Amino acid sequence: MFSAYNDIAYTIDQMHGIVDLNKYFSDDELDEYIEGYVQDGDILNNGKLKVFPVAKSTEILTINKIDFDIFAKATNVSSKDLSTIEGLVEVSQKYYEWTDSLTPKPNDGKAFFGRDAMANYILAGSMQLGHEIFKVKDGKMKLDYNEKVARKLWDNYYIPYIKGYFTASGVFRTDDIKTGNIIGYVGSSSSATYFPKTVTNSNDETYSIKMETLPCPQFKDSKNYAIQQGAGMAVMKTTKTRQQAAVEFLKWLTDAK
The missing domain is CATH 3.40.190.10 (Periplasmic binding protein-like II)
Structure with missing residues (x-):
């Protein structure tokens, strides 16, 4: 598991492969997070969550x-x-x-x-x-x-x-x-x-x-858009045990408590 911005995660995914984290989170679990931050981790807009939000800003x-x-x-x-x-x-x-x-x-x-x-x-x-x-x-x-x-x-x-x-x-x-x-x-x-x-x-x-x-100021009478940015965590493809352990750590790290 490593911390990365989306561009770096994309490069590594092309080289070695990054785990689709959707397979490890239920819909109820993902609902606990800000929707836009989670969507940002779908780096190819293909429904696969490759980068999990941990350090976001606007x-x-x-x-x-x-x-x-x-x-x-x-x-x-x-x-x-x-x-x-x-x-x-x-x-x-x-x-x-x-x-x-x-x-x-x-x-x-x-x-x-x-x-x-x-x-x-x-x-x-x-x-x-x-x-x-x-x-x-x-x-x-x-x-x-x-x-x-x-x-x-x-x-x-x-x-x-x-x-x-x-x-x-x-x-x-x-x-x-x-x-x-x-x-x-x-x-x-x-x-x-x-x-x-x-x-x-x-x-x-x-x-x-x-x-x-x-x-942040916006253009007068414009649509409401703002920047979101920051790094997230990605999990390299490896053994099932190590992948599961990495995901469990992410769930613990981002738990509300």
């Missing part, structure tokens, strides 16, 4: 509440304005313009936001706007590329980066939070454990901050 919007509250009070914005991607872009522009106004130097506003995974934005955003870019069936991929959707994704991602409303300079956006380069980011829910407790800005000033988490 995306959330995490903000530096201390600096956000100062900005919000000065500009009359609120966290409710961050519920949509369009609203997030508008708030980011206001933050850039507000921070620009605090100094005599023109066009030196600060970015409000950053995103850890561009691919997640494109995949989830396309689904929200009614187009699944990559459709996979029986291991074969079909591309559904819609120009209007691609333009909307561009306008709400690359344009704000170009104008300085969004930025990405550290390895992860939690790095940018720590240096004060941004005050909000979308990343994995598991990244919340890395959210810094202090900010040290370009003037070497250090101060404490607090974290606030919000739902």
Whole structure:
């Protein structure tokens, strides 16, 4: 048994073979788990459960509440304005313009936001706007590329980066939070454990901050889709005794108690 993401599990399955775990779990047992997480383990969409969920996450919007509250009070914005991607872009522009106004130097506003995974934005955003870019069936991929959707994704991602409303300079956006380069980011829910407790800005000033988490913004009036990701456990084909033992361990490991 080994821990793996779906792409690695697929490769190993092609080389050596991975056990279909559906044979070891009853329907009642599988009902105890989040349906979408279990479905994600059907890596070929053929009804065979090859990867069992043990470490899943989604995306959330995490903000530096201390600096956000100062900005919000000065500009009359609120966290409710961050519920949509369009609203997030508008708030980011206001933050850039507000921070620009605090100094005599023109066009030196600060970015409000950053995103850890561009691919997640494109995949989830396309689904929200009614187009699944990559459709996979029986291991074969079909591309559904819609120009209007691609333009909307561009306008709400690359344009704000170009104008300085969004930025990405550290390895992860939690790095940018720590240096004060941004005050909000979308990343994995598991990244919340890395959210810094202090900010040290370009003037070497250090101060404490607090974290606030919000739902990941979606396009206005769009369908409700979100990213799920993370590793799972797969069982190599071996003796029946070892396969059964591995499954028993998985049941124990993921038991509610």
